[in-house]
Amino acid sequence: MPPAPIPADEAERIAELRALQILDTPAEERFDVFTRLAARVAAAPIAALSLLDTGRQWLKSRIGIPAAEMPRAVSFCAHAILTPDRPLVVEDATRDPRFADNPLVTGPPGIRFYAGVPVKGPGGHAIGGLCVADTVPRRASPLLVETLADLARGVTDALRLxxxxxxxxRLAETDALTGLANAAAFERHQHRLAEDGTAHAVLLLDLDRFAQINDLFGHDGGDAALAEAASRLRAEAGTETMVARLDGNCFGLISPAPDEAARLAQRLHRVFVRPFAIAGQLVRLSVSIGLVRWPADLAEADRVLERADRALARAKRSGRNRTCDAAAEGEHESGAGRHGLARALREALIPPGREPFRLAWQRIVAAETGALAALETLIRWPRPGRGSVAPAEFIPIAEERGLIAHLDRWVLRTAVRQAAGWTAPVRIHVNISPPNLFLADGVGFIESILRESGLAPGRLVIEVTEGVLMRDTRAALHTIATLRALGVGLALDDFGSGHASLGYLRDFPFDIIKLDRGLVARAPACRRSLALLRAVLRLAGELGATTVAEGVETEAQARFMREEGADMLQGFLFGVPGAVPRALRRRTGGRCGALRPPDQLEMATISPRA
Incomplete structure (x- = not known):
């Protein structure tokens, strides 16, 4: 008995069949129903939905056939798929040379009659057949053949579904940017291994200083770096190790070889030695890694990710570009790791409306009189039972994880609404990150918040850093011009922090120049810093911009900056960041509420120089 010829589209047909990932899966009612209907319509004792793999026929659904699998060489449906658009009818198999000596004919179940219609996959290739058979010869009526064809089309629809x-x-378990598994799939895989008692190692990785990539090259550059990082990790880890992107610039690996995990971490560091090409520039990135093995490092399977996260946090604190092995981590160490903190931050911001943050306000005073000139808003994150999370800890995570825009908007909205209810028209300073400022609706959001709150645009000062200007000069100029047209003030923050350029002051129309605390601290004792400070103050005066000296903590610093000509001062000397000054708050008594008279608060009016 010669087997059926191989179809011309065999390679494509097999690829389509296997892409469905349906072979060797349990029975499903949505397929069984077609087999039952076929048997009923044909009044046949045997019916099946067959799928033809390389070398075998596997039955997704069957009636009257005990085995779910048989050699392809004995398959009637292997002949049916040779004519994908026509049924195959065999009225008496003993009289057909193709089947007369077939074991299914000469032995059990003793097939004599067969009628089958090819079943096509979503791509149009015949991947199997819906068939009926009987142990006695018979004819197939046109109605039976037509009904089988209709049912076969129904099977094709079920396969598409x-x-x-x-x-x-798969999409629900896949990271859209990198094509890697996502956090949900990663955690499920780790839990599954633990439930099965399979030893494994978990490595959590953070790309170091990734926020700088977003600042310099924008989100497109950041995405390109993440995609390249994913490609390198996947290539180095191999097929047996799961690689996932967990959140932002954090990746995770689950290795089935815990004894080799430390060497794997070393190799992962090495693959980042080669620079990344981003927007035509070579950029070096490194990774920090937290490593834990189960069950060697701890018995509790549900704490594996937590321990790896804490190890990663230690690696970041230890200077980056290194691996922290949880085997050396003491049980006494507490606190959330970076991944856990990132998750808590995302849950706090998305969906909006239940943010646990609060604002603190820091005074900016007139240099000559010490009178209040403005208030800068700062964010605080108290976590009940865990203490407050320092901004220096969670803001970099927000930048790395793509959450900074959500955080900025919460701060801006809350600050503007609070200031709108104060008893005096004090200006407020709010920091905006580069990603938020360059969002398509960034300026529109600011305009809408001002409109909703009723705050005069002139009372809002948006502070930006040099990262905004370095990223896209043309876009920055357009955004700044649009905000100025609204009447909003613009401040260049942290000027003199390391890579400042006096050209920024010349090219961008800032209302306020904030001198970095480092420059303020160095100037009295460093001739170069003093020269830069005086140059900035002189240029600001010529451009009509107001200057603010940041980080003023002593009377000596305040006196020095006054003598050098700074317009305003800011720092702990004038109070630590805290609640809104009492004289600005509304009283809450009475039917409509009374306003606290503003005469209890000395106010300064600072105007740009003429």
Whole structure:
């Protein structure tokens, strides 16, 4: 008995069949129903939905056939798929040379009659057949053949649905940017290994200083770096190790070889030695890694990710570009790791409306009189039972994880609404990150918040850093001009922090120049710093910009900056960041509420120089 010839599209057909990931899966009612209907319509004792793999026929659904799998060489449906658009009818198999000596004919179940219609996959290739069979010879009526064809088309639709559901399930476990597994799939895989008692190692990785990539090259550059990092990790880890992107610039690996995990971490560091090419520039990135093995490092499977996260946090604190092995981490260490903190931060910001943050306000005073000139808003994150999280800890995570825009908007909205209810028109300073400022609706958001709150635009000062200017000069100029047209003030923050350029002061129309605390601290004792400070103060005066000296903590610093000509001062000397000054708050008594008279608060009016 010669087997059926191989179809011309065999390679494509097999690829389509295997892409469905349906072979060797349990029975499903949505396929069984077609087999039952076929058997009922044909009044046949045997019916099946067969799928033809390389070398075998596997039955997704069957009636009257005990085995779910048989050699492809004995398959009737292997002949049916040779004519994908026509049914195959065999009225008496003993009289057909193709089947007369077939074991399914000469032995059990003793097939004599067969009628089958090819079943096509979503891509149009015949991947199997819906068939009926009998142990006695018989004819197939046109109605039976037509009905089988209709049912076969229904099977094709069911296969399309199966494929769609499978793809959606995969998308739900896949990171869209990198194509790696996502956090949900990563955690499920780790839990599954632990439930099965399979030893494994978990490595959590952070790209170091990734926020700088976003600042310099924008989100497109950041995405390119993440995609390249994912490609390098996947290539180095191999097929047996799961690689996932967990959040922002954090990746995770689950290795089935815990004894080799330390060497794997070393190799991962090495793959980042080669520079990344971003927007035509070579940029060097490094990774920090937290490593934990189960069950060697701890018995509790549900704490593996937590321990790896804490190890990663230690690696970041230890100077970056290194691995921290949880085996050396003491149990006494507490606190959330970076990944845990990132998750808590995301849960706090998305969806909006239940943010746990609060604002603190720091005074900016007139240099000559010490009178209040403005208030800068700062964010605080109290976590009940865990203490406050320092901004220096969670703001970099927000930048790295793509959450900084959500955080900025919460601060801006809350600050503007609070200031709108004060008893005096004090200006407020709010920091805005580069990603938020360059969002398509960034300026529109600021305009809408001002409109909703009723705050006069002139009372709002947006502070930006040099990262905004370095990223896209043309876009920055347009955004700054648009904000100025609204009447909003613009301040250049942290000027003199290391890579400042006097050209920024010349080219960008800032209302306020804030001198970095480092420059303020160095100037009295360093001739170069003093020369830069005086140059900035002189240029600001010529451009009509107001200057603010940051980080003023002593009377000596305040006196020095006054003598050098700074317009305003800011720092702990004038009070630590805290609640809104009492004289600005509304009283809450009475039917409508009374306003606290503003005469209890000395106010300064600072105007740009003429």
């Amino acid at each position: 199966h494929d769609t559901v499978r793809r959606l399930a």
